[in-house]
């Protein structure tokens with residue numbers, strides 16, 4: 686093991702270009718000020734990420750995903766992670782609703798791309814892309830590429846989920862460099878996305894844990910059921 690994060694561990698392999706991503710059941714919120722466990726979360730997020738990464742690859746988005754190895758592990762290309770988290774929003778929710786005093790649920794006319802500096806000690810502050818360029822976290826070319834890829838992810842996932850009765854409210858992505866190429870990394874799952882049922886607007890994501898709404902495991906199972914069909 687060479688890295689342990691809040692929800693995953695990374696292991697090196699005999700191939701320096703490949704790593705194993707292990708999915709834990711640990712759940713945190715508010716930069717780990719709140720901690721808990723979501724039963725079988727690791728298994729569900731591993732499987733859901735596999736489905737989403739395959740879907741994205743089929744639609745021309747290059748990702749770190751190679752293949753799922755077992756219930757909790759996937760084989761991935763090793764990334765030099767760019768410390769900028771990208772959030773794409775289609776509907777107002779979460780920190781954006783709070784920061785700008787907007788009602789949760791207000792649809793946005795166009796998808797909005799936000800950039801956050803990946804730093805636990807600083808609580809991942811919102812930044813301008815210019816900060817990333819100035820401080821050498823990414824080049825202007827990389828920022829442009831990442832933005833284009835993030836909007837493509839939004840388009841592909843929104844359409845796929847819409848057909849399954851789910852609204853893609855917003856989501857967070859991480860990117861990294863691998864052999865001169867920018868790849869989508871991390872995971873795509875109810876930890877990193879907001880999913881609302883299209884009819885009832887019921888939350889099918891980690892907000893159930895963050896906000897103590899109950900039915901956390903059930904929401905993850907329901908999301909997996911929808912994307913598997």
Ligand code: TMP
Pocket residue numbers: 772778779780781855856857876877878879
């Ligand atoms: P936010 O509204 O709290 O900024 O969250 C935007 C999206 O990013 C939401 O889909 C959840 C996801 N997210 C993460 O993946 N990790 C985090 O640490 C936070 C705060 C949000």
Ligand code: ASP
Pocket residue numbers: 691713714715716717718876891895
């Ligand atoms: N990643 C967040 C944390 O730092 C949790 C969240 O998704 O809100 O604990």
